[in-house]
């Protein structure tokens with residue numbers, strides 16, 4: 485399996501609007517691959533404008549916020565490059581799509597990494613941050629996974645949050661838990 489870097493991806497649509505989405509960036513040889521599911525704004529944007537900016541962050545409130553409906557996080561222009569990066573980015577990568585593999589469910593956009601720029605120090609791994617990222621992925625799969633599996637995974641992830649979270653991680657966790665607790669599946 486290839487290495488996947490979790491990031492927040494900025495893309496720009498045909499309407500000129502900037503869009504943020506947490507995405508896994510897949511390392512594949514000399515390329516980094518963006519694989520958005522259909523339908524998604526990220527996919528439509530990449531089909532319209534073949535450029536993306538990956539922001540690598542440690543403020544997991546942004547990831548939690550994006551999957552809970554808050555996508556208006558502060559951006560900074562990247563000099564000479566569009567789309568902009570997250571203002572909170574520790575580093576960002578500027579990606580140009582050079583090849584596109586069609587797929588009915590999950591097309592793959594092969595990107596050339598034009599530049600990687602560092603902005604702030606990385607202060608080490610934090611288990612609560614990793615737990616928030618995992619819980620955010622569960623939130624995007626609420627309609628796909630059985631409730632018992634979600635409950636079991638959350639119970640395990642909560643251990644790391646209880647032991648190692650700072651205020652930002654706790655805020656992100658609480659947002660995700662509210663989303664999970666409020667979730668009601670559509671009745672058939």
Ligand SMILES: Cc1cc2nc3c(=O)[nH]c(=O)nc-3n(C[C@H](O)[C@H](O)[C@H](O)COP(=O)(O)O)c2cc1C
Pocket residue numbers: 490491504505506507508509519520521522523524525526527547551617620621624
């Ligand atoms: C850590 C993380 C990684 C994700 N990776 C992907 C991915 O690789 N592809 C994808 O389609 N969605 C992924 N998602 C879900 C998207 O963020 C989410 O579905 C988003 O709404 C994409 O749709 P949009 O472009 O319409 O916003 C991921 C979510 C999280 C929290």
